[in-house]
Amino acid sequence: MSSTWSNKISFSVFGESHGPAIGVCMDNVPPGESIDLEKIMQFMARRAPKKDGTTTARSEADMPQIVSGYFNGKTTGTPLTALIKNTDQHSGDYLKLSKLARPGHADYTGALRYRGFSDPRGGGHFSGRLTAPLCFAGAVAAQILEKRGIYVGTHIAEIHKIKDDPFDPIKTSREDIIALRSREFPVINEKKGKLMIADIKKAKECQDSVGGIVECIAVNVPAGIGSPIFDGLENSIAHLIFGIPAVKGLEFGAGFNAARMLGSENNDEFYVNDQGHVVTRTNFHGGILGGISSGMPITLRVAFKPTPSISRPQETVDYSAMKNETIAIKGRHDPCVVPRAVPCVEAAVNIALLNHMLDYPNF
Amino acid sequence: MSSTWSNKISFSVFGESHGPAIGVCMDNVPPGESIDLEKIMQFMARRAPKKDGTTTARSEADMPQIVSGYFNGKTTGTPLTALIKNTDQHSGDYLKLSKLARPGHADYTGALRYRGFSDPRGGGHFSGRLTAPLCFAGAVAAQILEKRGIYVGTHIAEIHKIKDDPFDPIKTSREDIIALRSREFPVINEKKGKLMIADIKKAKECQDSVGGIVECIAVNVPAGIGSPIFDGLENSIAHLIFGIPAVKGLEFGAGFNAARMLGSENNDEFYVNDQGHVVTRTNFHGGILGGISSGMPITLRVAFKPTPSISRPQETVDYSAMKNETIAIKGRHDPCVVPRAVPCVEAAVNIALLNHMLDYPNF
């Protein structure tokens, strides 16, 4: 199922960038969970285009309409479906490109996969717009988890080599996480944020784009959630994270740096803390051992490539005629997808955690 | 399902390190595929302990016995099951540790997850031994793919900061891949390999361990395989790769480095080559766009943490008594899991590719 993720909960994202609507159908959400629509809108607003010049000027209201599974302010337990109408399409911008493979995009691979029948307008089903229903689903999951004290936070860890301060993998609190959500440009060190914004704007001026890294943390996940081998927290999170367009890498805890450490450095020693809980002194394991939560914060980093849509001329092919061509991509594009990808990563992690929390006794 | 991966093909790995046997049950393997058992043994031998001092001295013959789904040298199409008997267990080495959480291991998280009922001997179901059935399944998948010209190769890209030369992401050939398989220590640059071996031995002498990175390439995968969003090649590969113990990171193509590039650098321009095929001049996308193969080699890198079992004393907890303790892990352990992880990565990628190839017209 190309657009469906199925485990204890499942959801399918559907729709095309320039079709009537996009949306999501989630099954197996627990019944009786209060869902605050205002908070959902706030979550989704974080994915909306920014006014600071770092993203596209396309302005979709992206108001989700819930059509099923929600009654009297609570989930019913039956499929929860939300629609988001497409309202601000400039198909003309795209249609003239439709036989040229935009470098870094899925135009060519998608045309092969769907034998030429997919909707090419605005990337169709491959569009970044499909992360809006992902965010809806993640926002629902987040509300359910937050009632159990679990908070998932994200910030821009790096844009084009400019690094933000990292999350403290031991002490990051719920309050730290909430504070980040209200920032227009979600970084921990605002000075670094300004440098990043300047860098993104410069790329835009140069008709170019930049990539970056999103760091994510989940706090208060109880120890013992997940499973070994193929149904662990890393597997579930990875399966979903690689569903976000432009993701090229994922690491947990010390990640690739762990490969450069000695065992005596990388092992996180356990101890019983003052509250009588088993904890670790360091958190290079990123809160997951053997696919199962250790009770320490879960940490991960996601690498995003630079936006492939750039207005500079690029060499490419007309894949219908099989001949070489040059392309210059017009239309409105984010010079950097990372600011808008922040809530998408958060959504994916919330969904994966909710999925595993359903097995938790007395959830 | 903790130990089951299910898609167009499925397989479950089962068994405990010190139980009667481990094994694998694969369903939906196509019928009529010739399987050469000698080649399976060669694949699995690459996962066996090395004689060069870089791995554990435990020597399991690890002879898989096929008990179903195989008739007259060919797959039948019904479930293919293989067993590997456990023969060389020294349970005594482990049993005395059984209530101390080995740092970096899943003892504590596994005890919570399975409420104390999992088999603790030798890591039980969490043992690295469970990668032997993964290799069996991968070896079967590899033989099916190789008949269609698809070859998956792996080498040790890095051990504790010592780097091998990378795969050429454009020109790596089937022959390059086959050559690596016969190397006792699979690196491209043998000088670097010697440095790595020396480093691993040094770690062992210091009662310590080291981590590293495995690089993998798949050549001749036809363009158009995979799907967008949640059923793409990256999702499937990631889901399986994070099933290998000690993996902490995964990147495709330029991976985390893509996050540091400009769009104009990272975009791989298309052109029609002399054979009339659409190809790219560079391969930062790692052969996958929108979850779908582009026809270029698929490249990925997997980060492994240092072996958590080290014989140095470490602080930890007795999680049954909830008190602080010190542990020094005896028994035979790999000072570095990376050399033996090489075929495991190859297995996971072969399985994921076979899975998606089943959708290929005229497969």
Added chain:
Amino acid sequence: MSSTWSNKISFSVFGESHGPAIGVCMDNVPPGESIDLEKIMQFMARRAPKKDGTTTARSEADMPQIVSGYFNGKTTGTPLTALIKNTDQHSGDYLKLSKLARPGHADYTGALRYRGFSDPRGGGHFSGRLTAPLCFAGAVAAQILEKRGIYVGTHIAEIHKIKDDPFDPIKTSREDIIALRSREFPVINEKKGKLMIADIKKAKECQDSVGGIVECIAVNVPAGIGSPIFDGLENSIAHLIFGIPAVKGLEFGAGFNAARMLGSENNDEFYVNDQGHVVTRTNFHGGILGGISSGMPITLRVAFKPTPSISRPQETVDYSAMKNETIAIKGRHDPCVVPRAVPCVEAAVNIALLNHMLDYPNF
């Protein structure tokens, strides 16, 4: 997943009887299939209330709106989603009943399952209205199959002991099937049909209801489709058929009568016919052997209980107060669900067959 069926294709039906809309999201439909919306409407119209007095007077237009997965008159291969707005709700009729368990309905069991949070209006997600999206999905599947020559037909085989003539399990043709579809009351023997209609009307007058049996046949299914054990045609069809409300039984071929036959009577002898095809002289096996199609027509019968909503007073409980009560169900109800269930059975069988046909070489 309560409302999702997932195999090679998947679909989720969503919505509540009195919510804004009901609908369906199908994944993995092959790309490039022409879908004629007019024909879909015709299929769905067969499920609409009849004007002959045998069904409810509720008249929903039930116009499905496709919101994704359909472009230029063809499927795109990405999720196909359709919405059907709810327009003719008389919630008042139902709300006063909401704490009384209607006998034969899922009010009480659903309240327990969803801990009181499901939408009770009009049966909510348990409503027979949810068969409208099933019919949409089935109508899509039917069009794809019919292009390959496969036709699925249904008729009312029995209403309250009045029996129609059965399908000829050997000779039923595509034309026979098509002819049935245009009948307002789909029976083979119209005299029997008139008796059935009279019986249904009489039940209605008596404030009672009747049940019946739907017979289904699928012709031109190629031999070799399906699988043994748990992924056979019977398993898939059964899994879906029991998703239609009021179904209490299902039999294939000779069904329960096979249990009363001798092996020498029930075995269908094979022979090679004039066209050189392997066929059977009789068709007690219903076109399926070992879960796999034999090339003979696939035949099945589905038993429906009488509509549980009757306006006669019945004893029941108020399950919130746990006390005994009497209920008389007002509102508009079908005195017999069978006439409207005919296309639902056809839809389920079409979906199951399409699912297995995706494995057919050169599909």
Added chain:
Amino acid sequence: MSSTWSNKISFSVFGESHGPAIGVCMDNVPPGESIDLEKIMQFMARRAPKKDGTTTARSEADMPQIVSGYFNGKTTGTPLTALIKNTDQHSGDYLKLSKLARPGHADYTGALRYRGFSDPRGGGHFSGRLTAPLCFAGAVAAQILEKRGIYVGTHIAEIHKIKDDPFDPIKTSREDIIALRSREFPVINEKKGKLMIADIKKAKECQDSVGGIVECIAVNVPAGIGSPIFDGLENSIAHLIFGIPAVKGLEFGAGFNAARMLGSENNDEFYVNDQGHVVTRTNFHGGILGGISSGMPITLRVAFKPTPSISRPQETVDYSAMKNETIAIKGRHDPCVVPRAVPCVEAAVNIALLNHMLDYPNF
């Protein structure tokens, strides 16, 4: 997945009738459940050939060996795998038939499905022997359920028109169920049992075979288990029951008779009983409403066709040469599969119920 059933728990049955072994791999069984191997053997012994002449003379010991997922007498929560060696094969009996399609068997359809590569000896993977691992899995599920008070019982309801007394759908007790298990020929009315035995023996003498019906009841299933539409108790049970060879029909509660009743007859009125529980006065609904348990006994009936293997000459085809032939099936065959099918039905229902019970609060 042809031989895998996957839901909250999953299991794959594997093996061929004349291969080295058959077996089962179950995933997601809860940890810490005591499993009494002696009781498993008793369950499986009920599927063994009978000594009363009603079944085949083939005598497999069918001793399952557990190779994983079981430690210190309890389930570990990791995959539970059991092997049953094949020891009493007379392949010679079958091999000479291998290109003739036995009427009523899957030889022809299986050869098409697996393109001639399946193991034909003794029916291969299509053999009734594959119900032995089903019974193992069911016996495990039964032990887990019985600790929660849930008992599943079965009897032979009908053989070739000779009917046993039915289960009382209201009052059948755990003791009634246990008593049936120790009967060599499990019927309620032993006089009818004798008639059935005589009828089976007569069929055998006539080189013929007979079919029959198995009735099943599950008591003490709490109300509220299951889900509407596609994940209900009927869907799960049906999906598994049609995995048993020779099943042609399935009905719940009043089943096909419900189709002949009036709503006022078929509706089961609710009342609050002396213990303060909501119950029904009659049980035509078979303990399931809207896919969810009502708390009343769950009742179902399964129709089995006569054994297709009969030694009388039958017309058939040589499907390799596509010519007409005559076949007389030698070898040892059950003149009636029903007596040995009794625990298979019980196994399937236990597995389906355990699956849904995993969702029950405080399971």
